[in-house]
Amino acid sequence: MADDLLIRLSDTIASRRGTDPAASYVARLMSIPELPARKLGEEAVETVIAALAGSDEELVAEAADLVFHLCVLLAARGLHVTDVLEELSRREGISGIAEKAARTPA
Numbered sequence: 295m296a297d298d299l300l301i302r303l304s305d306t307i308a309s310r311r312g313t314d315p316a317a318s319y320v321a322r323l324m325s326i327p328e329l330p331a332r333k334l335g336e337e338a339v340e341t342v343i344a345a346l347a348g349s350d351e352e353l354v355a356e357a358a359d360l361v362f363h364l365c366v367l368l369a370a371r372g373l374h375v376t377d378v379l380e381e382l383s384r385r386e387g388i389s390g391i392a393e394k395a396a397r398t399p400a
């Protein structure tokens with residue numbers, strides 16, 4: 295299942311914390327405090343470019359990079375993708391339009 299894969303990936307990422315940056319790309323990203331956020335920003339831009347001008351294959355590849363780097367950013371803060379999944383679960387079934395209307399004064 296896709297959810298299981300994301301959880302496994304996030305577990306692997308968390309396990310890389312404090313390990314040898316020469317042996318792990320994730321450890322290298324987490325060894326420099328601002329790097330996960332910088333990389334996520336780069337991947338977001340590359341995803342937008344692929345969405346506007348790339349093939350479906352390029353968009354899927356960039357989106358995968360984006361999700362991976364988001365998981366790394368969360369792990370660098372001691373968070374896990376399950377924290378995000380729980381928040382999405384809390385929102386399940388609540389329309390964005392209804393939610394916005396509820397917090398916007400008429």
Ligand SMILES: N=c1c2ncn([C@@H]3O[C@H](COP(=O)(O)OP(=O)(O)OP(=O)(O)O)[C@@H](O)[C@H]3O)c2ncn1[C@@H]1O[C@H](COP(=O)(O)O)[C@@H](O)[C@H]1O
Binds near residue numbers: 306310317318359
């Ligand atoms: N899913 C991924 C994954 N997706 C993308 N990437 C890497 O993310 C990088 C993407 O960066 P760019 O597109 O900017 O390419 P780049 O020019 O090579 O990167 P930079 O030199 O600019 O940093 C590439 O090096 C990819 O290999 C990933 N690296 C690791 N994983 C997973 O993370 C696990 C742990 O990885 P390690 O910590 O390296 O063992 C792996 O087993 C995989 O499951």
